[in-house]
Amino acid sequence: MNYDTLTIDTAGSIATVTLNRPEVRNAFNEQAIAELTAAFTALGQVDGIRVIVLAANGTAYCAGADLNWMKKMAGYSEEENRADAMQLANMLRIIYACPKPVVAKVHGDCFGGGVGLAAACDIAIAADDAHFCLSEVKLGLIPATISPYVIKAMGENAARRYFLTAERFNAREALRIGLVHDIATAATLDGQVDAIANALAANSPNAVRQAKALVSEIAGQPVTDTLIADTAHRIAQIRASGEGREGVAAFLEKRKPAWLN
Template identity: 65%
Template sequence: MQYETLNVAYAGQIATVTLNRPDVRNAFNEAMIAEITSVFTALNARDDVRAVVLAANGKAFCAGADLNWMKKMAGYSDDENRADAMLLANMLSSIYRCSKPVIARVNGDAYAGGMGLISACDIVVAVESARFCLSEARLGLIPATIAPYVIRALGEQASRRYFATAEQFDCATAFRLGLVSEAVSAEQLDATVQQIAETLCANGPQAVRACKQLVQDIAGRELNAALIEDTAARIARTRAGTEGREGVASFLEKRTPSWRN
């Protein structure tokens, strides 16, 4: 399928979705929102894809919302604004809920909605020169739609600060706060992303999907009897499953598991 705002490529079991509006610093508009939602919905259903990389062309990763799109929104009614916001929310959810692990390859600055994109990903690899900013308050707005993902990724206390101040912060700070998983030089970016993607693909595909779901389901829950029972039931199902049995057998028999063949 051909996309207007994205490039999509496949190499083995790795899919790479590349934002391709470098002339506007990969700012998103209605077309990009729709296409990102569409491609991640499709990737979610593909058994031959085990890892997804979200990348960007040009010097910036994503500058947030396109200015021309924002001008159009200024004339929207309340109902139109709600509908438009839901499209953005669904786009972010399509990344976060994708059953395949998603690696953000952050080649440059990520502002506003761009912060939402990377926060919806599972692993963030960024160049050391990248800068980050939740700039909405400067425009009299709030980062509401991206907030569920950014707060999870950045942490509550840091979000209190950067939501309200709209300060720019560097990659070292993003790494310290946990938003960025790996901070690397530009020369190391592709190799680091590739190494992580290959590591994901070497693991049991069902187990990787279940691990992603496990974190989403368990994070923030009270540690009580129901949670303990839930986790015990999950590992019991995994042990009894075809992939779990194959993984243990291959380890004991000192052979390669079937999913790597």
């Protein structure tokens, strides 16, 4: 598929999806949302891809909603707005549930829907000059479609503040509240993201996929007999899997596992 709003580059088992609308600070419109949906759906099914990096060209990571798109939405009925919002909601869910680990490489401004985009990724690394803002309430709106991912990332307490105040905050605050996992200088951001991506790519593809599902499905669950049985079932299945057996054998035999050859 050819894309107009993003580029896709592959180096070995790592794919980089780059938002490529620098003239509008990589703001979302219908086309960008549709192309991100298509790209992550496709890449999630490619056997040779083990990691996806979500980056951006230009001075901003993502400025949220495109102004022309917002003007168009201003004339929509409630039903039309709901259908439009579902496109963004589905795109974020596809990134969040992608079977491959996704790493956000954030720089510059990351506002509104851009915060949701970074929060939907498994790991977010930000440049130390990045700034974040959940500005929706200034426009009489709320960050509804991005809220499942942003609240999971920053927690309810921080969300109460930043959803309600629409304050800008910097990368160090994003790190403190858990929205991003680490920060780097502009000069070292590429290297730090590469290191994370390479570490992910070196692990068992099946185990990484199952570990991602484990976090999503176990987080917040009460510790019950059913949960304990489920976790025992999961480890038994993966121990008996081809990669599970190969990984343990490689460790005991002091050699590289087959997925690294």
